[in-house]
Amino acid sequence: MSRRALTLLVSGFLVLALGIVGALVDVPYVVLSPGPTENTLGDIDKEPVIKITGRETYPTTGSLRLVTVAYQGGPTSQIDLLTALRGWIDPTIAVVPQETIFAPDRSQKEVEEENTIEMTNSQDDATAAALNELKIPYESVVTVASVVKGKPADGKIKQGDRIVSVDGKPVTKTTEVGDIVRAREPGDEVTFGIKRGEEELDVTMKTADSGGQPIVGVNMRPGYEFPFDVEINVGDVGGPSAGLMFSLGIVDKLTPGSLTGGKQIAGTGTITPEGKVGPIGGIPQKMVGARNAGATIFLTPAANCAEALRSVPDGLRLVKAETLNGVMRAIEALVSGKGEVPSCSG
Incomplete structure (x- = not known):
């Protein structure tokens, strides 16, 4: 056997061995990737994402999309080395140490249960923020x-x-x-x-x-x-980061005319009952998910602006979000073409 053939054979064997090892060896990392998006003005499985009963609602157009991050891995389902390597190569994916998502003293089930509670709480806070914005007492x-x-x-x-x-x-x-x-x-x-x-x-x-x-x-x-029922249906989504988009969807449904003017808007951010927008995690993956869903405008919590600017996808305009009222005025300016639109760049 020639020296070249032997080298190729040994190299091929090493690659095969590394592939087998990579597929069998689990590593304590979590892969974060762009998750599904949902239009808060639309439906999931023929049921409205936001269902309001006991109060008059109005037709809407365009989209106000909440965005999510999908994760793979965790204490009870660790990823293998090859999956982590693929994530490190893909710029739209983040690979982070497991303990940044799952604290050592908490199980994966406990974290998921907490995310569910946070989602429920954020829906209540979002409803309160929307009603405060519309001067509806509760x-x-x-x-x-x-x-x-x-x-x-x-x-x-x-x-x-x-x-x-x-x-x-x-x-x-x-x-x-x-x-x-x-x-x-x-x-x-x-x-x-x-x-x-x-x-x-x-x-x-x-x-x-x-x-x-x-x-x-x-x-x-x-x-x-609340003086009427606001039911929010988002399936398996957890965490508090969709609060801003819930509030905007509720406001749009409770007011005549279209808030979006038919535009494709996505965004993220926690919300307080007073309407203050807070920061979230996973901003790079959420922006990719928004752009993949056709959004051209992305509502970005002010505290996330610097991170967002480093990885914003082409064709996605970042609008800085600090308060619910400020975001509504920004969308109005975008739709009308008049007035100032706060940007993450300034």
């Missing part, structure tokens, strides 16, 4: 976000319950609940008035001692009683 309530195992509330109060009173005193803010409980002594009884769906009940328990402070083991978050 009531604030206290919602149970979670219950600590082994504490007095465990088994008596459930996630999703609404706390309407404490020891007979009506409450509408989380601080009010905390103030009443902290005024007790560890071991004192406290009674929570709870609304669970359509059921109303009183739950009495003894406070536990936590460093000399009385606690019941309830984690709370602000909630809302």
